[in-house]
Amino acid sequence: MKRKFDLYAMTWRLPIIFWQFLFFVGPLLFMVAISFFVVKNYRMMEAFEFVNWQKMFSKGYFWDSYWYTIFIAGVSTTVAMILAFPASFTLAFRASDNLRRWAIFLLIIPFFTSYLVRTFSWYVILAESGVLNAMLAYLGLGPFKMLNTHFGTVVGYLTLTLPLVVILQTVTMASVDKTLIEAARNLGCKPLATIWRVVLPLSKTGFIVAALFCFILSFGDFVAPFYLGGSQEPTLPILILDTTKSGQQWPRAAVVAIVMMATLFTIAFAAIALAYRKGGAK
């Protein structure tokens, strides 16, 4: 059946297409375009040259920064997944439905509190003469240098990602069929082996999604490495910040941003392929 233009349907469908092309697709495509522009006398000129790409790729600090960002985001993802697991396990299997609902509600709160304020709070807590070192001093320990270290950066990332990881892990494990776990136990499977061979394989997809989100958030965050990590080893987001804000070098910042996007897409596709891979788990 051939239909003529349906005004009613299009009223609901078209605004968002128009809006997202103008303010979402447009900006991203334009960012790709400006990576080929040139900057002369602090002014950006339209051009089609590969000079920014060559410049960035030939710089040692760019690659150092690239691998460091992947490394530190990877470390933070691993730490978040491991730290969250026992807590999520408890909430999923040992807590009542009501308690679990409350726990998840509480864990949503941090998303809506200023990440900047929380980071600043950590800054004061972790400082040389800060709260944590003062507490440790009562125990006769320290002082430890925690700011401007990898540790500081990871604490910052965890502030951002840990609530999300706990929520996703809990929800995933809570939806695992309990009878399968009982069956495994009845058939003589030890508790830890049950986790390893029944619970984890059944929660694979949710766990991979949790890890992926955790990685994306850490990879793209500039606040934690800047304020808590001291930006001695700048991550890619800090590189973007510096080149845009101080150097007016938008084209080079665009190169960094595109490399980041390409990396994230590759990792996301790999993760999704892994999550939905057949066999093994089932």
Next chain:
Amino acid sequence: MNQTRFLNVILALYVACIFAFIFAPILFSLVFSFNSQRFPTIPLGDFTTEWYAKIFADPDVWVAARNSLTVSVCTSIVATFLGFCTAYSDFRYNFRFKGPYLALILLPPTIPLIIMALAMLAWLSKLGLSGHLWSIILAHSVLTAPFAMAIIRLRLNQMDPDLESAAWNLGGSEWKAMRHVIIPFCMPSIVSALCLTAAVSFDEFAVSWFVSGLNKTVPVVILEIVQGNIDPQVNAIGTFVFLTSMTLVILAQVFFISRQVKSHS
């Protein structure tokens, strides 16, 4: 079964530790905002409202608060409208390219904010739209619309599709059915979406910082204070930001729950 009990206690303690880690910065920020020390440590200094007095006396903070309010109110309206349109289209219609269509609205939150910030800054300057308060609104509407879409879509899930066709059979036009059936049915989720998108917009700093030029919102002011030095004013501002966001989130939740109660009755 003493061993199981012991294990349960250990696990409960562990959960408490994780929650302590997550909420420590929020609680400490609240405590520090009433603490007289410029550089807070233990033991705490005296109780003071000095930092609050300071921010109340600071005209920049007032301007920023008004800017933030404007931005989050306008953003929430635009984003909720866009979210509603998409949620309804997804609910009612099947069409070609529906996958890409949904991706178009749902993808923005997965892209790192610093990248969105750079892309928005470059694009909006090209169009001559950067450096204004409404530049932030344009950018935030894209970033927050998916949240509105998700909430309203969940609500539509609970609606019997026959309800709409019943309205048509009774002689209502599609537009009338929308006004008298769909919108009233979605109202709680629409209010919920308004609150939630406002809360997200209220806390966002990377994009605001890049595209707003000299029009600072509250998070941008915090960012600039933090860059300078240690200043407990941040904690006082943070407390207000926290209260505002929490009010919005709780309101969103209340509407979410009132919806469920109604649909059960």
